[in-house]
Every structure is written in structure tokens, then in C-alpha cells.
Amino acid sequence: MNQEIKYSEQELITLLQQRDEKAFGYLYDNYAGALIGVILSIVNDGEIANDILQEVFVNVWKKIEFYDATKGRLFTWLLNIARNAAIDKVRSKDFRNNQNTVTIAENTELNTVKPIFQPNTDFIGLKKILANLKDEYRILIDLSYFQGFTHDEIAKALSIPLGTVKTRIRTALIQLKEML
Amino acid sequence: MNIKEYILSGIVESYVMGLASEQESKEFEQLCSQYPELVEARTSFELKLEKQAMENAIAPPIGSKEKIWTAIQSRSVTKPTKIINMEPTTRKSSGTSWVAAASIILLLGAAYFAYDFYSKNKKLQTSNKELQSQVDKLSEEQKWMGEVQKMMSDPNVAVVNLVGTTPAKASANVYWDTAGTSPNVYLVVKNMPKLPSDKQYQLWSIINGQDGKLQPTSMGLFDVGDDGKVILKMNNTQKADAFAITIENRGNTGGPTLEQLQSMGKPKL
Numbered sequence: 001m002n003q004e005i006k007y008s009e010q011e012l013i014t015l016l017q018q019r020d021e022k023a024f025g026y027l028y029d030n031y032a033g034a035l036i037g038v039i040l041s042i043v044n045d046g047e048i049a050n051d052i053l054q055e056v057f058v059n060v061w062k063k064i065e066f067y068d069a070t071k072g073r074l075f076t077w078l079l080n081i082a083r084n085a086a087i088d089k090v091r092s093k094d095f096r097n098n099q100n101t102v103t104i105a106e107n108t109e110l111n112t113v114k115p116i117f118q119p120n121t122d123f124i125g126l127k128k129i130l131a132n133l134k135d136e137y138r139i140l141i142d143l144s145y146f147q148g149f150t151h152d153e154i155a156k157a158l159s160i161p162l163g164t165v166k167t168r169i170r171t172a173l174i175q176l177k178e179m180l
Numbered sequence: 181m182n183i184k185e186y187i188l189s190g191i192v193e194s195y196v197m198g199l200a201s202e203q204e205s206k207e208f209e210q211l212c213s214q215y216p217e218l219v220e221a222r223t224s225f226e227l228k229l230e231k232q233a234m235e236n237a238i239a240p241p242i243g244s245k246e247k248i249w250t251a252i253q254s255r256s257v258t259k260p261t262k263i264i265n266m267e268p269t270t271r272k273s274s275g276t277s278w279v280a281a282a283s284i285i286l287l288l289g290a291a292y293f294a295y296d297f298y299s300k301n302k303k304l305q306t307s308n309k310e311l312q313s314q315v316d317k318l319s320e321e322q323k324w325m326g327e328v329q330k331m332m333s334d335p336n337v338a339v340v341n342l343v344g345t346t347p348a349k350a351s352a353n354v355y356w357d358t359a360g361t362s363p364n365v366y367l368v369v370k371n372m373p374k375l376p377s378d379k380q381y382q383l384w385s386i387i388n389g390q391d392g393k394l395q396p397t398s399m400g401l402f403d404v405g406d407d408g409k410v411i412l413k414m415n416n417t418q419k420a421d422a423f424a425i426t427i428e429n430r431g432n433t434g435g436p437t438l439e440q441l442q443s444m445g446k447p448k449l
Contacts (some may be wrong), residue, residue, distance in 0.1 A: 024252065028245050033237030034230075040238060050241055057248045057346050071209060072196065072222065075230045080198045125236035144199050151201070169199060170190025180228040 016064045030056065035082040039126045041068045042086035043095075046054050052089055056082045085138060087148030129179045135170035144169055186290070187221045188212070196225050325411075331355050331366060340423050342445035344371075350442040354383070354423045357416070365399060365417065369410040372442070375403070375427060382428045383412075384436050385420035396436045401428065421444045 007026055009017065035056060039049045059081060067077050080144030089095050113136070127146065130138050143149045143157075155162040194200040195208045212219050329336045332355055338355040350373070355366040367383055375381065382401040399414040429438040 021249075022247060023394055025245070028248065030353070032240045032245070034233040036240050037236045037238045038233060044213065046241075051243060053240060053244065054248045054251055058251055061252045073226045073230065075233070076196055076226045079229070079233065080419070083198065116390060128236075129232075133261060145197055172188045173193035174188075177228065180232050 010069070013064065013067060013069070016061070019061070026059065027060070031078055032057070034075070035078060037081060039086045041125050042083065043090055048089060048095070049086075052082070052085050054083050060086070069178060076151065077145075079143050083145070084148070087146075093147065126176070129176060132179055133172055133175055134173050137168060137175065140169050141172050141176065181211075183211070183215045187218060192221050192225050193216070196222060196229060209211045251280055261425075271442055327364070327366075331357065331364070337431060339445050340447045342423055342425060342443040344443045345441050346443075350425065352425060352443060354414075354445070354448065356420065367399075367402070367410075367412045367414050367416040369402075369404055369408070369412070372404045372408050372410075372425075374406055374408065378430050379427055380430045380432065381442070382426050382436065383414050383415040384424045384426065386420045386422040386424055397426070398432075398436075399423075401430075401432060420447065 005022070005026065006024070010021055012026060015029065033055060036049055036053045039056075040046065043049050043052065056078070062080060067074065071077075071156045127142075130141055139158075142153065143154050144151065144180065149157070151162055151165045154160070155165045158165070160168075191200065191204060191208055200208060207217075212222065219448040237406040254396055258310060266304045332339070334357070338356045338358050340356055343353060344350040349371060351370045352372065353368040353370070355368065357364065369381075372381065380401040380403060386401050387395045387397070389395045397417060399417060400412070402410065402412050402414075404410050422444060423446075424436065425442045425443040426436045426438065427442060428434075430438055
């Protein structure tokens with residue numbers, strides 16, 4: 001793929017909708033690295049991350065018609081697809097079973113679908129920034145953004161009122177933005 | 181609504197990062213269509229997030245791109261296969277309809293052949309009957325011809341030439357068994373015109389009476405076909421001084437109409 005070519009998002013989307021091979025190349029060359037970084041920050045496993053990356057691109061290729069530019073940029077859409085795919089993987093039974101062999105203690109916790117409260121030590125990307133947040137905020141972002149728990153689930157798991165979860169997440173996100 | 185406060189509430193980040201609830205997202209999207217500054221704020225955060233992600237990009241494994249492309253290609257190849265996969269349901273119905281269509285065709289075919297065989301058989305039966313009747317007719321004719329021939333060669337059988345008395349020159353031969361052993365008289369018509377359907381030829385045996393009057397006796401009425409030729413078996417007579425053929429009304433029961441005498445002949449005795 002010619003790296004020299006620079007498509008506007010609209011051009012790229014149009015070409016993707018036409019199932020243009022060059023557009024795929026451009027999409028991959030420009031976004032695969034960023035996306036695998038995000039995926040890796042959630043799954044912590046290179047091989048699994050690669051599988052998810054493939055799944056993401058195949059899905060994007062199939063569902064490009066569903067992208068709505070009025071709702072946000074293409075990368076935001078890609079990022080959320082990648083994040084959701086990674087979270088789905090983490091929450092899937094086979095992934096948990098594999099991970100559970102590492103720690104028995106976590107195993108029992110995970111079997112009752114309870115959030116894991118230990119943040120990953122090898123921070124990459126957003127997670128690196130996340131470390132700069134106060135614990136009470138960091139945990140909430142980790143649970144919601146990186147582990148995909150709903151506000152309701154977090155409120156129940158941490159025994160915090162739902163309203164508090166919501167405002168704390170928002171505050172954490174504002175702080176996170178300032179660190180970007 | 182104070183849009184500035186809304187922008188600073190953290191909803192923008194929450195929405196972009198996919199952490200807003202469905203209701204919040206709907207509201208946000210709706211407000212975006214009203215407030216360009218909200219879209220601006222959203223895009224600004226999106227770009228920040230994008231930049232951060234790009235800076236933290238990790239090189240995917242070599243060959244991953246080709247692998248994914250192959251996967252995409254095979255997916256797009258499996259697209260038609262998917263349609264084919266759906267075919268079992270379609271195929272079932274189309275299969276059944278195909279079978280139905282085929283059986284209808286077979287049925288129609290069978291019906292046609294059955295009818296064809298039936299009609300052919302019927303035709304064959306008919307022609308067979310025709311042939312049989314022809315064979316019967318021929319064998320009868322042959323038998324009869326045999327009789328005729330036998331009679332003709334019989335020295336006791338007299339041949340009487342009936343000579344035409346009209347311009348038509350209607351002529352015939354009467355084979356007459358004078359010995360009386362054979363009960364038959366055969367008339368062989370050589371040349372006689374076909375008559376109107378209400379008329380018939382009649383063969384007479386004529387005896388000269390003691391008083392000099394002619395005594396005609398009918399030996400039978402007969403028809404002549406288009407070719408003007410016919411061989412007929414007539415009533416026998418023991419005695420005849422002459423034979424005559426007249427034209428009479430069909431089914432004549434009276435005497436001969438001598439004005440309509442066609443031919444006459446005397447046995448050579």
C-alpha cells in the first residue's frame with residue numbers, strides 16, 4: 001500500500017464502502033497499531049490481541065455502512081469496536097478459564113462475575129495516564145472503560161451509589177482529558 | 181440548557197469513550213445537531229484521544245495485514261457461500277418443487293406415453309382388424325376365384341357371352357353349370373357403366389315358351405362399381421335359352437324392362 005496517499009476520512013469511508021482493497025490497506029496501515037495498543041491494554045495477551053485485531057478489521061469491513069459520521073470520527077468508531085471486542089473476549093468463558101489458571105483467588109472471584117480490582121502493572125497507552133489518577137477514579141475507569149462493567153454493576157460491586165459512580169467517572173474522564 | 185455547563189460536565193468524554201448510557205448518548209447526539217460548539221468539543225476530544233492512541237501504537241505482527249486481508253477475502257468469498265448455506269431451506273423448498281415439477285413432468289410424460297401407446301394400440305388394433313378383414317376378404321375372394329376358375333375349367337360349365345346391345349357395349353360372361361352338379365352361376369361383368377343409386381342391373385334367364393313367348397326368370401340384381409367390372413355369384417337355373425341383363429329400379433321384384441336391355445347372349449348348345 002502506498003504510504004504517500006493521504007485520504008480524508010470521507011474519502012476513506014467512501015472507498016471502504018466500495019470494498020476497495022487500497023482503502024483496506026490504508027485503514028490497516030493507519031489504525032492497526034493504535035487499535036492493537038488499545039486491545040492489548042485490555043487483554044494483556046499479544047496473541048489474543050492479534051486475533052481480536054483481525055476480528056475487528058473483518059467486522060469493520062463488513063459493517064462500514066453502519067458508520068455514521070455525524071456521531072463521531074472514524075477512529076472513535078474503530079476504537080469503540082476494538083474496545084468492545086476486547087472486553088467481550090475478556091468476559092468470554094474460554095478467556096476467563098485460561099486466565100484463571102494463573103490465580104485461583106481470581107478464579108473464584110471471576111466465576112461470580114465480580115470485577116477485578118487490580119490494575120495492570122504494564123501500563124500502555126491510556127492506562128499509563130490512568131496511573132496518574134487518584135485510586136478512586138482510576139479504579140472506576142479501569143472497571144468501566146477497560147473491563148466493560150456497567151455503572152450499575154460497579155455501584156453494586158463497590159457498594160457505592162449509582163449517582164456517585166456516574167459523577168466520579170465523569171470527573172475522572174475530565175481529568176484524563178487534561179492529561180492527554 | 182446551558183450548553184457550556186453541559187460540555188464541561190464530562191458527557192463529551194463519557195460519550196466518546198463509550199461510557200455514556202443509551203439515554204445519555206441519544207440526548208448527546210440530539211444536542212450535537214443543535215449546538216455546533218458541542219460537536220466542536222466532541223471532535224476536539226476525539227482528536228486528543230486519537231493522537232494519544234496513535235502515539236501509543238504498537239506495531240502489529242508482520243504478516244498480520246495479509247492474514248486479515250485473506251480473512252476478509254474468504255469472508256467475502258463465504259458471502260455467496262452463506263447464501264448457499266441458506267439454500268438448505270431454500271433448496272428444500274426448491275428441491276421439493278423441483279421434485280414436484282419433475283414428477284408432474286414425469287406424470288404428464290407417462291400420461292402422454294400411456295395415451296400414445298393406447299392410441300397406437302387402438303390404431304394397431306384397428307389396422308389389424310382391417311388387415312384381418314382384408315385377409316378374410318382376400319381369402320374369401322381367393323376361395324371364390326378358385327371356385328370360379330374351377331368352374332371355368334369345368335367342361336360341364338357353359339360360358340355364355342352376353343353381348344352389349346347398347347352403344348355402351350355392356351358385355352359380360354355367364355358361367356353356367358348346365359350339368360346342374362354345381363348350384364352356382366357366375367356372372368363376370370367386363371364393361372358396364374355404373375348406374376345411378378336408384379338403379380340396378382338385373383340378370384335374367386330366358387326360356388322360349390311353347391307359345392313363343394319369352395319367360396324371363398330373375399337370377400338376381402347386382403351393382404357394378406366404377407371400374408365397370410365385377411364377378412358375381414347368381415342364382416342357378418336349370419334351363420335357359422338365353423341370358424339377358426336389364427336396368428331396373430333398385431330392388432325390382434317385377435319383370436324385366438326389355439326396353440332397358442343392355443346385353444344378351446345365348447348358350448351354344
